[in-house]
Amino acid sequence: MVEDPKRSTEFVEALAKGIAVIECFDAAHPDMTLSEIARRVGLSPAAARRSLITLSALGYVGSAGKRFFLKPKVMTLGSGFYFAARIDEILLPELRQIVETHGDAASVAMLDGHDVIYIAHHSTQRARRATAVVGARYPAHATSLGRVLLAGLPKSELERYFARVEPKALTSRTVTDKNILRGLIEEAGERGYATTVDQLDYGITALAVPIRNAEGRVTAAVNSSGYSGLIGPDQMVTDRLGDLRVAAGRISAAAARTPALSAALNG
CATH class of the missing domain: 1.10.10.10 (Winged helix-like DNA-binding domain superfamily/Winged helix DNA-binding domain)
Known part of the structure; x- marks a missing residue:
């Protein structure tokens, strides 16, 4: 114990x-x-x-x-991790490539309790919407990143999550029923990706895939998101899933060569 x-x-x-x-x-x-x-x-x-x-x-x-x-000095508390983990050298180039190819926005996040916390983000979007800046955290149940990360948990940890979490509705479309949510998370684990539409905020369609360590354990996730009025989840899977999986593989390989990032992802 x-x-x-x-x-x-x-x-x-x-x-x-x-x-x-x-x-x-x-x-x-x-x-x-x-x-x-x-x-x-x-x-x-x-x-x-x-x-x-x-x-x-x-x-x-x-x-x-x-x-x-x-006061601004608070920002120094996070900058140490940002530079030690070489976020700008390892993660941002991959996110920029995703955005350059597909537009919209891309992020990398980790699971922190019942939330996801964003450790890297790149975007061309200027619309008013939930902001995925570095350090932002959102409920895991309402994000594609969170569902992929929850799908990667050991069964005992996932059961502990469901025993303690009380999913909140962030839009009228947010899934809060635990049975439905459990099914979506299981589906994400089987497919190796998760999609969401208007779950975190209206106008956001997102697709996420897991980032795994050398042992195959899910340690983080990378996503691509766009405006729901312009792209649906099926089209996003068709257009972007392959590129996201390639990016996840490269991030995993690079993290294995970077002690600070590897330790953080495996922590």
């Missing part, structure tokens, strides 16, 4: 609280009061205040009146 890291005597709770405070800011909550932060993170006002004082002293958080906001 794997030990829960949070129960370890070496787990630093104060550090975890500080990171949680940073993570509670998003597009819907760009600045908040102390009480709002404490409520979102699930901390007492005193604990949230101590974290904010520390983060402010380190230059990660600023304040104006009674409201707190993130």
